[in-house]
Amino acid sequence: GENVEQHPSTLSVQEGDSAVIKCTYSDSASNYFPWYKQELGKRPQLIIDIRSNVGEKKDQRIAVTLNKTAKHFSLHITETQPEDSAVYFCAAPEAGGSYIPTFGRGTSLIVHP
Amino acid sequence: NAGVTQTPKFRVLKTGQSMTLLCAQDMNHEYMYWYRQDPGMGLRLIHYSVGEGTTAKGEVPDGYNVSRLKKQNFLLGLESAAPSQTSVYFCTSSLTGWTVSWDLHFGNGTRLTVT
Numbered sequence: 001g002e003n004v005e006q007h008p009s010t011l012s013v014q015e016g017d018s019a020v021i022k023c024t025y026s027d028s029a030s031n032y033f034p035w036y037k038q039e040l041g042k043r044p045q046l047i048i049d050i051r052s053n054v055g056e057k058k059d060q061r062i063a064v065t066l067n068k069t070a071k072h073f074s075l076h077i078t079e080t081q082p083e084d085s086a087v088y089f090c091a092a093p094e095a096g097g098s099y100i101p102t103f104g105r106g107t108s109l110i111v112h113p
Numbered sequence: 114n115a116g117v118t119q120t121p122k123f124r125v126l127k128t129g130q131s132m133t134l135l136c137a138q139d140m141n142h143e144y145m146y147w148y149r150q151d152p153g154m155g156l157r158l159i160h161y162s163v164g165e166g167t168t169a170k171g172e173v174p175d176g177y178n179v180s181r182l183k184k185q186n187f188l189l190g191l192e193s194a195a196p197s198q199t200s201v202y203f204c205t206s207s208l209t210g211w212t213v214s215w216d217l218h219f220g221n222g223t224r225l226t227v228t
Contacts, residue, residue, distance in 0.1 A: 009153065034215065043203060043219040044156070089155060091215075099210030100171070101146070101217060105155035 003027060003095040006104025013080055014112050021107045023090035024072040033073045035064060036089045038106075044089060048075070080111045115139055119204050119220035126194040126227045134189040134223050136204030142218070144207045145187040146171075147179065149200040150222075156203065162187055163210065194227045201225075 003026040013019050023033075031052035036044035050057045050064045050073065057064050063076040077084055087106045094100040117138045126132055136145065143164050148156040158171030162181040176198060178190045187206075191198060204220040 006155070032215070034217075043221055045219075046217070094158075099144075100158065100161060101205075101215055102158070102172075103148075103156040105153060 004090060004092045004102050004104045006090050006107060008107060009105065010108045012110045015080060015082060017080055019077045019080055019109055021075045021088055022072055023104050025092040027093060027095045028071065030092050033066060034091050035075045038087045038089065082111050082113050085109055085111045117204055117206055117218045117220040119223050121223060123224045128195060128227060130194050131192050134202055136187045136220055137185055138206045139185060140206065140218065142206035142208050144210055146205045147189045148203045149173065150203060151200050196227045199225060199227045
């Protein structure tokens, strides 16, 4: 959706490097921000999410940070492994105060062994 | 407990043919959504429903119709298929609309090719 912009569209890293994917959103009232991972031929799976009352959340090698002032949130993957290769999507509520999920266009992450 | 089940998994249509994609959930979810996924375009919302008997248009509704006659089922219809409707279709559901989190449950997808 146009109210959620995701960058970059592709990201290629060496195993062990860090990867960062950023999303910006338009509705300042948004307060829930999930990230999904989609492996080839499979459905998206929720990997981490954050609510607006916190600035950062970690789960092992992945973390999400939120900057409500700038209206952007980022996915951070440290010590990348080949199995991290997938397409990653962010999501935010559709602009206008609805409860409808709008997804970014996705980032194809390739981790080279 | 099967979660969200989509049928069929694959389908090939000729231009002008019609078909219905079925989404069924056994979690008593109120909200159901149909998205299409195309390379580089992410997941775009086609139609959604906030409860039995209700439907609403999403971002890309043209060429599609939907029905939610029963709470557990959300049908997506293509009356006259076009090559532009070649895509992977995902059905998702959530208990309610987003308040604290969506807790979206995805089906496995339907890969549709229109020739």
